[in-house]
Structures are given as C-alpha cells and as structure tokens.
Amino acid sequence: MGKATREAYGATLVKVGATHPDIVVLDADLSKSTKTNEFQKAYPDRFFDVGIAEQNLISVGAGLAAAGKKPFVSSFAMFATGRAFEQVRNAVCYPKLNVKICATHAGITVGEDGATHQSLEDIACMRVLPNMTVVVPADAKETEAVITWAADYVGPAYVRLGRAGVDDTTPDGYVFTPGKSLQLRDGKDATIIACGALVGSAIEAAEILAKEGIDVRVINMASIKPIDKVAIAQAAKDTGAIVTAEEHNVIGGLGAAVAEVVTETTPVPMERIGTQDTFGESGTPKELLAKYGLSAEAIGQAVKKVIARK
Amino acid sequence: MSQLSKEQVSLVTNMAKQLRLDIVKEVTEAKSGHPGGSLSIADLVSLLYFVEMNIDPKDPHKADRDRLVLSKGHAAPAVYAALAERGYFDKGELWKLRKINEMLQGHPDMKHTPGIDMSTGSLGQGISAACGMALAGQIDKAAYRVFAILGDGELEEGQVWEAAMFAAHYKLANLTAFIDANGLQIDGPVASVMNVNPIDEKFKAFGWHVLVVNGHDVEALHQAIEEAKQVTDKPTAIVMHTVKGKGVPAMENQVGWHGKAPSEEQCEEFLKAIEEA
Numbered sequence: 001m002g003k004a005t006r007e008a009y010g011a012t013l014v015k016v017g018a019t020h021p022d023i024v025v026l027d028a029d030l031s032k033s034t035k036t037n038e039f040q041k042a043y044p045d046r047f048f049d050v051g052i053a054e055q056n057l058i059s060v061g062a063g064l065a066a067a068g069k070k071p072f073v074s075s076f077a078m079f080a081t082g083r084a085f086e087q088v089r090n091a092v093c094y095p096k097l098n099v100k101i102c103a104t105h106a107g108i109t110v111g112e113d114g115a116t117h118q119s120l121e122d123i124a125c126m127r128v129l130p131n132m133t134v135v136v137p138a139d140a141k142e143t144e145a146v147i148t149w150a151a152d153y154v155g156p157a158y159v160r161l162g163r164a165g166v167d168d169t170t171p172d173g174y175v176f177t178p179g180k181s182l183q184l185r186d187g188k189d190a191t192i193i194a195c196g197a198l199v200g201s202a203i204e205a206a207e208i209l210a211k212e213g214i215d216v217r218v219i220n221m222a223s224i225k226p227i228d229k230v231a232i233a234q235a236a237k238d239t240g241a242i243v244t245a246e247e248h249n250v251i252g253g254l255g256a257a258v259a260e261v262v263t264e265t266t267p268v269p270m271e272r273i274g275t276q277d278t279f280g281e282s283g284t285p286k287e288l289l290a291k292y293g294l295s296a297e298a299i300g301q302a303v304k305k306v307i308a309r310k
Numbered sequence: 311m312s313q314l315s316k317e318q319v320s321l322v323t324n325m326a327k328q329l330r331l332d333i334v335k336e337v338t339e340a341k342s343g344h345p346g347g348s349l350s351i352a353d354l355v356s357l358l359y360f361v362e363m364n365i366d367p368k369d370p371h372k373a374d375r376d377r378l379v380l381s382k383g384h385a386a387p388a389v390y391a392a393l394a395e396r397g398y399f400d401k402g403e404l405w406k407l408r409k410i411n412e413m414l415q416g417h418p419d420m421k422h423t424p425g426i427d428m429s430t431g432s433l434g435q436g437i438s439a440a441c442g443m444a445l446a447g448q449i450d451k452a453a454y455r456v457f458a459i460l461g462d463g464e465l466e467e468g469q470v471w472e473a474a475m476f477a478a479h480y481k482l483a484n485l486t487a488f489i490d491a492n493g494l495q496i497d498g499p500v501a502s503v504m505n506v507n508p509i510d511e512k513f514k515a516f517g518w519h520v521l522v523v524n525g526h527d528v529e530a531l532h533q534a535i536e537e538a539k540q541v542t543d544k545p546t547a548i549v550m551h552t553v554k555g556k557g558v559p560a561m562e563n564q565v566g567w568h569g570k571a572p573s574e575e576q577c578e579e580f581l582k583a584i585e586e587a
Binding site for chain 2: 045048061063067068069
C-alpha cells in the first residue's frame with residue numbers, strides 16, 4: 001500500500017508554493033487532516049485558516065482570485081462541495097475564477113467517521129457545474145502531477161483526494177493532462193475504467209481475471225471533466241464491454257460520465273461499480289470497500305457479467 | 311479629515327438624482343427588477359463612484375483600483391447607472407437591462423460588464439468575496455480599498471457572520487461594509503420577518519469598527535468613509551439608515567416595490583417626482 005493522495009497533496013503544495021508566489025492556501029480547521037499544514041509551515045504568510053466556515057472558505061477564495069491570487073482551498077470533500085455547493089457554483093464557476101478546490105477524505109474509505117463524512121456525491125455535484133474541471137488522482141504520484149498542473153492552470157478545478165493509503169499505479173515521468181486518460185494495461189475482452197482508490201483494485205481484478213484467461217484493458221480516468229472521449233470510444237470498439245469503478249455513487253459519477261460517452265458514441269454493454277444509491281457507515285476502509293461492492297473481487301464479477309452480455 | 315467641497319456635494323447630489331431617474335427607467339424598460347433597494351443606495355453609489363473610489367473607466371481592471379462588491383446584487387440597476395454615467399459603457403445599455411443577448415444581467419456579472427468587480431446576486435456571498443479581495447490587498451501591501459454593500463435583510467444569511475468573523479480576525483482594515491438598513495425585505499419589515507437588529511451592536515461584537523449614519527446624507531457618508539480610512543486594525547461597518555424607494559414618494563417604505571417594475575404611466579409619474587424633488 002502506498003501513501004494517501006492527501007499526503008502527496010500537502011508535499012506538492014510546498015513544492016509549487018516555492019515557484020508560485022501568488023499561491024495562497026485556505027483551510028477550514030482541517031489543515032492537519034488535509035495536509036495543508038505542510039504549506040502553512042513553509043509559507044505562514046500565505047496560509048489562512050478561515051475556521052469552521054466552508055461557505056466563507058469558498059467565497060474568500062473567489063475574492064482572492066478576483067484580486068489576482070491563486071487560491072488553493074481545502075476541506076473535506078463533504079463540506080467543500082456539499083456545504084458550500086452554491087458558493088462553488090455562483091462565486092467560483094459562474095465568474096470562472098481561478099480557485100482550486102482540493103478536497104480530501106472523499107469516498108467511503110474515510111472509514112470509521114461514517115456516513116456523514118463519506119462524500120459519495122461530490123464528483124456528480126462538481127462535474128455538473130459549467131467551467132469546472134474535475135480530477136480524481138489515483139495515487140501519490142498522480143496527485144503530484146495533478147497539483148503541479150493545477151498550479152499553472154487558470155480557472156476553477158476540483159481535485160478529489162482520499163484519506164487512506166492507496167496502491168501506487170502511476171508510472172514515473174507521468175504528466176497530467178486534462179481530458180487524457182492513462183492506459184495501465186491492455187486487453188481485448190473488456191475494459192475497466194476506474195478512478196481514485198479503485199484504480200489499484202481494477203489492476204488487481206485484471207490480474208486475477210488474467211489467470212482465468214480473461215484479458216482486460218485497464219484505464220485510469222483521473223480527468224473526469226473533461227473526459228477522454230477518444231479513449232472511451234476506442235475501448236468500447238476494441239473490447240466491446242466496459243466496467244467502471246469508483247468509490248462514489250454510481251449516479252452522476254465516473255460511471256455515469258463514461259456511460260454518457262458510450263451511449264452517444266459507441267454503445268456497448270456496461271456495468272458500474274460504485275455505491276448503489278446508498279449512504280455508507282462506520283468501518284475500516286477495507287471492510288467498507290468489501291461490503292459496498294467496491295473490491296477487486298466485485299470488479300472481477302462485474303467484468304464477467306458484462307462479457308456475458310456482449 | 312477632509313470634507314466634501316461644495317462642488318463635490320453638488321456633483322454627488324445631482325448624480326444621485328440622475329441615478330434615480332436611470333434606475334426607474336431601467337426597471338421600467340426591463341419590465342422587472344428591484345427598484346426599492348436600488349433607490350435606497352443611490353446616494354451612496356453616487357458618492358462612491360463620483361468622489362470616493364480610485365477607479366478608471368478606461369482601465370476597469372487596473373490592479374491598484376478600489377473595489378466595490380455589491381453583495382446585495384439585486385440593486386444592480388443603481389450600480390449599472392453609475393457605471394454608465396462614469397463612462398464604463400454606453401448609456402444605451404441601461405435600457406437593455408435583463409434582455410436576452412444583452413450585457414446587463416439581472417444581477418452583476420463580472421465577466422461581461424466592465425466595472426463590475428464581483429459576480430453577485432446570491433445573498434451573503436459578496437461580503438466573503440470582498441474579504442478575499444481585502445486579504446489579497448493586505449498580502450500585497452497594496453493601497454486599494456474594498457467596499458461592500460449589503461442589505462439589512464441579507465444579514466439573515468449565516469455566511470455574512472462567517473465573513474464578519476474572518477474580516478475582524480485578519481484585521482482587514484482596508485474593508486468597509488455598508489449596510490443598507492432600509493428596514494424592508496420581500497416578505498415584510500425586516501424586524502417582523504426575521505429581526506436582525508441591533509445591527510450596529512452585532513458588528514461591534516464581531517470586532518468591527520461601527521458607524522451609524524443617515525444613508526441619504528452624502529456629507530455624513532463621506533465623513534464615515536474618511537473615519538474608516540483612519541482605522542488601521544479592524545474593518546469598518548457603516549450602518550446606513552435609509553428609506554427603501556427613496557426619491558419616489560409612491561415607492562418610499564413600500565415593501566411591494568422591492569421587486570416590481572413600474573408601468574409606463576407610473577414611470578412618467580415617478581420620473582416627474584424625482585425631477586421635482
């Protein structure tokens with residue numbers, strides 16, 4: 001198991017902070033958890049805690065951006081995108097302001113804190129907003145690439161980060177480009193398109209399936225908006241079946257975004273791994289992934305099911 | 311502290327009258343909009359745009375300009391009128407307010423309207439954005455000032471108080487918030503819908519420097535703004551007692567004129583009343 005994406009976020013913020021004096025970081029009393037405290041230690045004059053006030057967090061970010069700063073604002077995904085949804089919509093996306101919302105503790109792998117803190121709808125809420133770019137890095141290395149990109153990108157972006165450690169899947173030398181996916185494994189029988197913590201599980205599933213003679217392509221779709229339509233259409237054409245995997249509600253998330261492209265370009269059978277329109281509960285990340293059908297085993301079953309439907 | 315010259319008083323007073331004429335015509339042409347709360351801030355907006363603010367209509371984005379965030383974004387007709395009168399755009403735009411394919415949106419849009427510093431309209435958010443701008447100025451040790459105009463009903467939004475805490479905590483002395491205390495909101499008097507009073511005590515308790523003035527007395531407003539400039543360790547709230555619909559007797563203190571357009575006939579009558587006042 002590799003580092004959590006939030007760890008890489010904090011470390012990369014410190015790095016880009018050195019080369020980007022206009023970066024300002026805001027947090028809402030969670031800097032030790034989101035890891036923005038790393039930036040605070042390095043650049044105390046450019047870090048501001050707004051306290052437990054997420055609406056103000058987002059709107060102050062908008063004001064900083066309107067005055068020429070490059071704010072990175074952080075909280076848990078639940079609060080940054082849920083509590084402050086309308087601020088993100090009206091104060092950031094509508095005027096297309098240069099605010100980076102980097103939210104941690106997304107998904108069910110938040111674990112023991114339970115349903116109130118497990119954001120399973122943030123991808124949907126953020127990708128529906130015009131002008132918003134939505135990115136879900138899979139591991140520490142990809143997070144570093146995404147935050148490095150975000151430091152130079154001008155416009156609103158949402159970066160979804162996790163609390164728990166994840167498998168490292170990103171190769172050395174990787175550069176993040178919005179709208180570009182990363183093929184991690186080729187195959188001809190079906191394609192698994194995953195994001196975030198489930199990219200590692202997708203590879204694990206593909207390896208198990210390979211032993212059974214099933215040859216699966218695996219794509220890491222970190223850029224959910226814009227999405228890599230070319231890679232999705234190609235996967236549908238080449239393999240004839242697609243399974244998506246995310247720790248998010250199947251409604252509105254990666255699976256829905258991929259389904260939109262598949263139905264409009266290259267209709268093929270699909271299965272979507274994700275939470276099935278339900279809230280989570282307390283438990284360890286591993287227990288929760290198993291219980292809510294987000295394991296490598298569940299992905300493998302979905303692949304077999306989708307192949308049978310071809 | 312400097313006082314307004316006679317010429318300045320006359321300019322601001324005349325322009326306030328012009329803004330009121332523009333507001334009534336804008337809303338009539340648009341057949342919708344918010345005349346009451348636009349008229350109540352006309353004196354302040356005239357003062358800010360014609361005397362107080364360091365701005366350049368030829369360079370709306372210049373870095374060291376003073377900023378105005380109309381947190382009560384529905385009063386856009388007042389600011390649009392001031393921007394047009396200052397030459398940010400052709401005055402003819404005012405009569406196309408709220409029309410499809412036109413520049414002037416129902417609520418301020420910073421992307422498409424020169425001179426608008428922040429997109430607003432959803433209440434309670436503008437003051438936070440103004441805090442962000444003031445913070446940026448503080449980080450850069452810039453000389454510019456940030457002004458925000460809020461409604462009294464708007465103070466019912468919890469976010470206003472998140473921002474109020476923030477501004478005091480970070481000692482945003484370059485931020486001045488005007489509270490347009492006209493006493494009315496859509497569902498009735500503020501005091502009976504959801505009482506926000508006492509406004510001055512609330513801001514004091516949140517750590518602000520607070521002044522209470524007659525919002526239609528431009529010399530008093532000027533003195534308050536001058537005093538705010540002298541305060542170096544806290545933001546200033548200027549609570550303005552105003553009359554909703556001020557300048558149009560038929561609209562004054564009438565809750566029904568919060569968000570309603572006059573008919574053509576009413577418009578003629580109202581313009582005449584403003585002219586003759």
